[in-house]
Amino acid sequence: MHIQGQVADGFEGVRDAFSANFDARGERGAGLVVYRDGRKVVDLYGGARDVDGTEPWTGGTAQVLRSATKGVSAAVLLLLHQRGALDLDAPVAAYWPEFKAHGKEDALVRDVLAHRVGVPALDRPLTPAEAADLDIGAAAVAAQAPEWAPGTDHGYHAQTFSWLTGELVRRVTGRTLGEFVADEIAGPLGADLWIGLPDEQAHRVGRVGPVEAPAVAGGLRARPKRGITEAYTNPESLTRRAFGAITPSPDENDPAFRAAQLPGSNGIGTADGLARFYAALIGELPGGARLFSADTLRRARTEASSGTDRVLVVPTRYGLGYMLHGVASPLLGPGSFGHPGRGGALGFADPESGVAFGYVTNGMRKGVTADQRAQALVRAVREALGRHSGT
Numbered sequence: 001m002h003i004q005g006q007v008a009d010g011f012e013g014v015r016d017a018f019s020a021n022f023d024a025r026g027e028r029g030a031g032l033v034v035y036r037d038g039r040k041v042v043d044l045y046g047g048a049r050d051v052d053g054t055e056p057w058t059g060g061t062a063q064v065l066r067s068a069t070k071g072v073s074a075a076v077l078l079l080l081h082q083r084g085a086l087d088l089d090a091p092v093a094a095y096w097p098e099f100k101a102h103g104k105e106d107a108l109v110r111d112v113l114a115h116r117v118g119v120p121a122l123d124r125p126l127t128p129a130e131a132a133d134l135d136i137g138a139a140a141v142a143a144q145a146p147e148w149a150p151g152t153d154h155g156y157h158a159q160t161f162s163w164l165t166g167e168l169v170r171r172v173t174g175r176t177l178g179e180f181v182a183d184e185i186a187g188p189l190g191a192d193l194w195i196g197l198p199d200e201q202a203h204r205v206g207r208v209g210p211v212e213a214p215a216v217a218g219g220l221r222a223r224p225k226r227g228i229t230e231a232y233t234n235p236e237s238l239t240r241r242a243f244g245a246i247t248p249s250p251d252e253n254d255p256a257f258r259a260a261q262l263p264g265s266n267g268i269g270t271a272d273g274l275a276r277f278y279a280a281l282i283g284e285l286p287g288g289a290r291l292f293s294a295d296t297l298r299r300a301r302t303e304a305s306s307g308t309d310r311v312l313v314v315p316t317r318y319g320l321g322y323m324l325h326g327v328a329s330p331l332l333g334p335g336s337f338g339h340p341g342r343g344g345a346l347g348f349a350d351p352e353s354g355v356a357f358g359y360v361t362n363g364m365r366k367g368v369t370a371d372q373r374a375q376a377l378v379r380a381v382r383e384a385l386g387r388h389s390g391t
Contacts, residue, residue, distance in 0.1 A: 005045050007041065014044070016380070017376045021373045029362045030344075030360065031044065031059075031272075032377055033274070034357050034358075049061045061205075061270065062192055062205045063270075065268060065345045065347075066364075068340060074322060080172055080173070088108070098142040101142060106149075115156055115305055116150065118152075119157070120160055120242040123145075128248070128250040132262070154310065156312050159244075159246050166261065182194070189289050191273040193277060195262075195263050196260065208362045239312070275358030279356035282351045283351075300321065301319045301324060304319055322337040330375060332353060332355055332357070340369050346374040347359070
């Protein structure tokens with residue numbers, strides 16, 4: 001597989017790991033960008049941008065980010081707090097009165113970001129067309145009775161995160177979350193990120209599709225534990241209901257899906273756009289662009305939830321809107337924060353090392369958090385940093 005792009009001195013091992021993903025881990029098409037202290041040190045891409053392999057991946061190829069979108073969406077709420085427009089410790093109903101139905105009057109804005117608000121599933125799933133209607137989605141989560149008392153436990157809000165965050169932004173700003181991202185994040189940063197893909201950018205987005213995980217030693221593929229298997233196969237489980245809050249699953253290659261604004265699942269971006277976004281959360285880009293203050297950065301990556309996740313049924317750790325380094329989602333180090341996308345994509349930042357990381361792929365896998373391709377790249381970056389520091 002011909003890999004294109006470049007790496008800075010000392011990061012050659014990252015190129016090797018990226019190439020090995022195609023040779024040994026079933027990669028079909030992907031892009032990887034890493035910034036360090038605001039400077040791009042890795043910019044790699046290769047393979048095909050489409051599932052049929054007819055068009056090569058280019059430096060400007062964008063892909064569906066799935067839940068890696070959540071990290072971008074969380075930044076919107078945190079920026080509104082940073083500007084004094086949104087109080088993280090206020091009840092959600094202070095901005096969105098309808099949300100207090102069925103005992104949710106004590107749910108706080110921070111509970112939404114920490115996956116503690118208690119509405120990861122809907123009693124009646126929405127169709128893809130209903131899900132794309134901002135009013136219908138917001139009304140559904142507002143009317144939903146919680147699975148647990150808000151603030152008392154945590155569970156991944158896989159789909160409902162879209163309407164929870166999106167409606168709060170609409171109530172506070174009068175703009176959609178996607179409009180805020182375009183105006184206040186992507187535009188000022190020069191980052192190729194969209195929640196609600198504009199028609200004029202549609203030609204840049206490759207088609208996605210499933211790829212099989214490669215066999216492990218002995219010719220078998222790794223199998224999840226029984227409890228996890230049951231959670232994902234039992235149609236009555238909270239896990240299935242949470243991921244099935246939109247039923248049937250949307251066609252991610254459908255232009256209508258890509259044009260919709262689902263801030264928890266359908267963002268689209270390039271590897272550079274994702275990495276550049278995280279670089280601006282932890283420091284300045286060339287030209288001085290920066291998003292988070294030191295206090296907001298501290299809030300984003302301070303643990304707000306931990307323990308066994310009621311939806312993912314594995315131990316998870318969340319800050320405010322971000323997954324934190326842990327067994328379910330290993331990142332670069334203890335202080336790292338970011339978000340994976342189910343199937344492969346990963347974006348995160350590590351303030352201690354100054355690293356911002358963006359990986360996107362068109363080969364979607366079933367795993368939710370620790371995709372083996374992304375993890376191989378993270379390990380290679382960690383090793384490169386070790387060599388730089390002389391360790």
